[in-house]
Amino acid sequence: MNFICNNKKIFILFKKHKSGEISTSDELTIDGIGSFLEKKGHTLLIKGYAGAGKTTLALQLLKRLGGEKGVYISSRVSPKKLQQQIPWVGDSPKSEMVDVRVGLAASVLEEIVRAVSEKAPVVVLDTWDGLAKEMDEKERLKAEKTLIALADGSETRVIFVSEEPGKTTMDYLVDGIIELVRSEEYGRVFREVEVQKLRGTLIDQHKYLYTLYKGQFKHFHPYREPEHSKLSPVTPKKDTEKGYSFGSDDLDRAFKGIEKGATVTIEYTPKVPYSALRTLFLPLVVNFLSLGRGVVHLPLPGASPHALLKLVGACVKDLKLYRLAVPGSSKDFSAPLFGFSEEQVKEAHKNVSEKLEEVKRLSVDGHALIVDSIGLLENMFSPNLNELLQALAARASRVQREEDIAVFLLPSDSKIKPEILSMSNTHIRVISKDRSIVVMGEKPETEAYVVEHDQNPILPKLWVIV
Known part of the structure; x- marks a missing residue:
């Protein structure tokens, strides 16, 4: 000038x-x-x-x-x-x-x-x-x-x-x-x-x-769905001093990794697309699998299990440590899919716990990740929410005791939101504002970030709002 x-x-x-x-x-x-x-x-x-x-x-x-x-x-x-x-x-x-x-x-x-x-x-x-x-x-x-x-x-x-x-x-x-x-x-x-x-x-x-x-x-432009054709394997992220990595440099910088034994709740509002929400937890799923650790995953309501398998499979060579839940009888599915009870909370909890134990035995160090869709479980067991809360509390306690990780995907309008948040060590909020996707930590509190997709769309690109 x-x-x-x-x-x-x-x-x-x-x-x-x-x-x-x-x-x-x-x-x-x-x-x-x-x-x-x-x-x-x-x-x-x-x-x-x-x-x-x-x-x-x-x-x-x-x-x-x-x-x-x-x-x-x-x-x-x-x-x-x-x-x-x-x-x-x-x-x-x-x-x-x-x-x-x-x-x-x-x-x-x-x-x-x-x-x-x-x-x-x-x-x-x-x-x-x-x-x-x-x-x-x-x-x-x-x-x-x-x-x-x-x-x-x-x-x-x-x-x-x-x-x-x-x-x-x-x-x-x-x-x-x-x-x-x-x-x-x-x-x-x-x-x-x-x-x-x-x-x-x-x-x-x-x-x-x-x-x-x-x-x-x-x-920031309105959020755009990623091009899944560009998915590719990612380099695994080693554990942090604090505990586990999110599997994303940007997420680790924003939220400082995840403590061992933590329950992480990702709360999302109705306008947040599933593809944007997935970019906050799928890097963790992929990273655990890439490091030889097991993952049990209960998908978001209405999500296609086969589409999820395709997404994860594009980033991980071997899915032998991945278990993806599908409501129904276990007889109807084979690994990595498994069925769990649609009628009884105790039976469903038992099905999931057995798969968690299975992947922990196969895990390189005995640790595993479980991703629970609270929206899916709430829809399935709405008449028995107290029983569902007891099962989720047992899940969180086990994770803490065995130094694993639990991720709860929580709709912002959930009837059991206060109880879920009380179980959580980390609370991350995801909202849609001006047609962009914004993520911020509530526990512990962080700055707000706009979420975009990286060149590899499994990973997020976070821009701090300053």
Whole structure:
């Protein structure tokens, strides 16, 4: 970024992205923004509270649309502070910055006239309201109409940044408005980008979650089902100092692994797709099997056992230590499938316990994992919930005593939710927000993360919301 300050030029460039860092190439995929900003002469207002990331977003749009010919006009921050606040400002490609912190509105108009006459692809004015507050109402309206008229019909897109929370005259004059807002849920603050207006452009989704991780603006697309054709074996994760690995680096970083003997409850809301939920516990299943440990799995309600076998089988060479429960008589199934009673809790508990004992005997170190779908069990044994709770409590006690792991998959509307949570050492909550999937630890408490799929779709990619 090439800065003009007191008629002197200071060279500060946009840093190139290293491998593994966030790409700034997707801010144009916020619903409608790409097609909206394709049209030259359009004006866009970016609003939001202090610290929301307005300047970060504006600079990323400048870099994306302007390349070496964009112009950034600042009325509030020096080049030095800009570099401190936004670390990735510092390398190529170059854009021009004009420092008007001690200037008047007239000087801003002069700079925009110059940029338009030079056919700059994009001009960012950060912030307009800092200058506008020094004018009376009539002067401000006249100046704003002049700014819009300069852009209209030209080849230059003009992006205004504003910290004024309410509606102003500028809201009615610009072609598009994006507001960065905050909301609170489950004791966490979520960042949301709200598309309020894009003249002449269809808006399919008005709100997206976003993060400022590593000082860059990244918004999150609606959750997409993974491509199971890309499933492949994963490298087993060794036990952690704390106990067992989740089988995923991202899950281990977020939740610090799993203590031996723990009962982990993953609570999910009705809008969470099964494919998103599975990416939080199937890595653990696959990891246990890959390490030569046994797994007993009671699937989610309505889940296809054969589809599950295919998923797990794509990631593990040998399923001899895997036992997948199917309601019905054991006579009707062969390993890795097994049947369990649909009528009596005690009989079903006995069926599952026998399979757990079987895989523990075959396990390399005598340890095993059991995954219980509370929704499935609750549907099957709704008249006998007290008896079901006793069986699950016995399961949790055995796991703790023998240093295995139990995972309870708990619907958020379960009638036995309080009792299940009281048995749990770890409580992880999964929700759907703005059509993205969010996971957070409640016991122990963690930050909130957006869940996406890694290149190998059995594994999750977690993005912390900061």
